[in-house]
Amino acid sequence: MATVDLKDVKKVYPSGVEAVKGVSIAIPDKELCVLVGPSGCGKSTLLRMIAGLETISAGTIAIDGKVVNAIGPTERDIAMVFQNYALYPHMKVYDNMAYGLRNRGTPKDEIDSRVRSTAKVLELSALLDRRPRELSGGQRQRVAMGRAIVRNPKVFLFDEPLSNLDAKLRGQMRIEIKNLQRSLGVTSVYVTHDQLEAMTLADILVVMNAGLVEQTGAPLDVYEKPASTFVASFIGAPPMNLLALTGASPSSVLADGTVIGLVPRQGKAVTLGFRPEDADITFAAEAPAGALALPATVEAVEPVGAESFIHCVAAGSRIVVRVSGRASAKPGDRLRVVARSEKLHWFDQTGKRVD
Amino acid sequence: MIGQSPLRTFIAHAVLILGILIVAFPIYYTFVASTHTLQTILRPPLPLLPGGQLWNNYSEALFGGIGRIGGVSVGRLLLNTTIMALGVAVGKIFISILSAYAIVFFRFPLRMTFFWLIFITLMLPVEVRILPTYKVMVDLGMIDTYAGLIVPLIASATATLLFRQFFMTIPGELVEAARVDGAGPWRFFFDILLPLSRTNIAALFVILFIYGWTQYLWPLLVTNSNDMNTIVIALRKMVSFADADTQWHLVMVTAMLAIVPPILVVVMMQRWFVRGLVESEK
Numbered sequence: 001m002a003t004v005d006l007k008d009v010k011k012v013y014p015s016g017v018e019a020v021k022g023v024s025i026a027i028p029d030k031e032l033c034v035l036v037g038p039s040g041c042g043k044s045t046l047l048r049m050i051a052g053l054e055t056i057s058a059g060t061i062a063i064d065g066k067v068v069n070a071i072g073p074t075e076r077d078i079a080m081v082f083q084n085y086a087l088y089p090h091m092k093v094y095d096n097m098a099y100g101l102r103n104r105g106t107p108k109d110e111i112d113s114r115v116r117s118t119a120k121v122l123e124l125s126a127l128l129d130r131r132p133r134e135l136s137g138g139q140r141q142r143v144a145m146g147r148a149i150v151r152n153p154k155v156f157l158f159d160e161p162l163s164n165l166d167a168k169l170r171g172q173m174r175i176e177i178k179n180l181q182r183s184l185g186v187t188s189v190y191v192t193h194d195q196l197e198a199m200t201l202a203d204i205l206v207v208m209n210a211g212l213v214e215q216t217g218a219p220l221d222v223y224e225k226p227a228s229t230f231v232a233s234f235i236g237a238p239p240m241n242l243l244a245l246t247g248a249s250p251s252s253v254l255a256d257g258t259v260i261g262l263v264p265r266q267g268k269a270v271t272l273g274f275r276p277e278d279a280d281i282t283f284a285a286e287a288p289a290g291a292l293a294l295p296a297t298v299e300a301v302e303p304v305g306a307e308s309f310i311h312c313v314a315a316g317s318r319i320v321v322r323v324s325g326r327a328s329a330k331p332g333d334r335l336r337v338v339a340r341s342e343k344l345h346w347f348d349q350t351g352k353r354v355d
Numbered sequence: 356m357i358g359q360s361p362l363r364t365f366i367a368h369a370v371l372i373l374g375i376l377i378v379a380f381p382i383y384y385t386f387v388a389s390t391h392t393l394q395t396i397l398r399p400p401l402p403l404l405p406g407g408q409l410w411n412n413y414s415e416a417l418f419g420g421i422g423r424i425g426g427v428s429v430g431r432l433l434l435n436t437t438i439m440a441l442g443v444a445v446g447k448i449f450i451s452i453l454s455a456y457a458i459v460f461f462r463f464p465l466r467m468t469f470f471w472l473i474f475i476t477l478m479l480p481v482e483v484r485i486l487p488t489y490k491v492m493v494d495l496g497m498i499d500t501y502a503g504l505i506v507p508l509i510a511s512a513t514a515t516l517l518f519r520q521f522f523m524t525i526p527g528e529l530v531e532a533a534r535v536d537g538a539g540p541w542r543f544f545f546d547i548l549l550p551l552s553r554t555n556i557a558a559l560f561v562i563l564f565i566y567g568w569t570q571y572l573w574p575l576l577v578t579n580s581n582d583m584n585t586i587v588i589a590l591r592k593m594v595s596f597a598d599a600d601t602q603w604h605l606v607m608v609t610a611m612l613a614i615v616p617p618i619l620v621v622v623m624m625q626r627w628f629v630r631g632l633v634e635s636e637k
Contacts, residue, residue, distance in 0.1 A: 053531050074537040086528035090550040099546070103537035147536075
């Protein structure tokens with residue numbers, strides 16, 4: 001039951017490397033905030049600063065309204081789930097879960113009832129006497145979660161907890177984590193580099209790049225209105241198609257000289273983008289009015305069952321179009337890629353979105 | 356398993372048996388000699404089978420006291436040596452695990468300087484620093500005491516390095532998990548580090564116990580009274596080259612008794628750390 005507030009948080013390592021360059025995030029009570037970004041973007045450092053495992057070079061971190069900069073990890077009342085689980089190898093599952101409570105001087109019978117009820121929720125009851133090495137990856141993951149839940153902390157911190165699981169289990173655990181977090185109502189910060197995990201788990205999505213926040217918002221808002229070319233290409237799979245413009249006006253001109261009769265409502269754009277699923281293909285010679293229509297050559301078609309990805313080359317760039325069902329195109333076809341103008345995204349010289 | 360043919364098996368076994376015979380025969384012969392009277396031993400050839408003096412010889416040595424070493428019994432010698440070997444082994448492990456803990460898990464000024472200082476002492480065996488050490492022991496009045504036997508041998512760069520290497524393999528996440536779980540340095544050491552080090556401690560204990568048991572030069576210097584001799588020193592004193600009165604049957608008994616405790620330690624600890632190795636497998 002707590003909010004987490006980051007105000008202009010910075011991390012500078014003694015070597016001079018600036019890992020986090022001023023991040024402000026406000027996480028409301030009971031919400032799950034996902035920090036997503038490529039490796040080296042500072043997301044793990046930020047999480048470790050919230051945990052108290054790294055010192056804060058500048059700015060403040062407040063948990064439940066109380067600044068915790070100078071407080072150690074134990075007193076912050078947080079629980080953390082680590083990437084490699086970090087279970088104590090010599091302790092049984094029961095002791096792994098009870099350890100944090102014991103260190104806090106919780107009475108024995110309360111520890112017992114809390115461990116057992118948590119184990120029940122996570123379906124670990126039958127495994128309490130096992131040691132971590134006798135468990136499968138998914139079970140270890142559950143124990144790591146249990147160790148966090150049993151403490152009933154103010155904040156859960158997750159550091160890429162699913163990256164060591166296989167794809168199927170990952171999908172399953174993702175749903176479980178979301179359900180658990182929702183039913184327990186504990187404010188959480190979750191770090192991942194997987195944009196699918198980020199999209200599905202987040203109440204608040206924070207996209208980070210090079211130590212800075214690129215965009216904060218609800219996952220679908222971020223998806224639909226990426227604030228920069230970085231976010232546009234990072235969120236979504238396959239990523240948004242981005243085409244370079246020459247910057248000429250009044251009409252936009254693609255890098256290869258193709259003139260398209262569309263401009264952003266305001267400002268000046270040098271990059272044009274559209275989502276693969278917002279485009280379609282047509283063999284008709286006539287371009288529909290008020291839409292982007294790019295002559296393109298099909299390079300490859302990937303049918304994946306429910307949908308197909310058509311990889312084309314248009315105006316010298318590679319673009320992907322996602323169509324449902326089977327595709328009518330085949331490699332070598334010359335056709336037009338069509339996208340409605342309201343589905344287009346425009347970005348300026350600095351990569352920022354213009355509308 | 357490279358080959359399974361009967362011939363290979365036969366050769367392999369033959370080589371192994373031959374090896375065991377070569378190693379074991381002198382020990383067996385010592386045992387045989389320890390069960391005969393002095394007269395039998397001194398009149399060659401020595402029989403290949405044990406004689407009838409087993410009980411007499413062993414009880415005389417263990418409880419009666421041996422003249423050449425001032426009438427001290429082998430029992431007393433065994434006690435001295437056990438105290439020394441245990442003290443050295445436990446002390447070395449205690450000191451080195453704590454130093455390694457400090458060096459690996461704490462950040463303090465001159466950390467690496469201390470590490471290198473410890474490391475450099477590897478190059479200074481007991482023999483090199485024996486005169487100053489002896490002087491210090493004399494000044495402190497620790498000649499002919501157990502502390503005098505044990506303390507100078509306790510500092511161990513080797514064990515510190517071994518623990519350091521092991522501690523460095525402990526994942527950082529585990530340390531952090533413990534911190535988040537509210538374990539301070541003390542709890543982390545006892546609840547997590549020590550249990551995880553069990554196998555290393557067991558292995559080191561065996562090595563260090565035998566190291567302490569077989570010390571020769573230092574006990575020779577620091578003990579003057581026959582009461583405080585270790586068994587190795589006493590054994591040496593019992594053998595006289597000039598006089599004819601070396602009581603060979605008692606020397607043999609003492610030699611046999613001297614090798615029993617190290618063997619016991621190896622056998623017992625081996626089971627222990629084999630189990631530990633299997634357990635810590637991830």
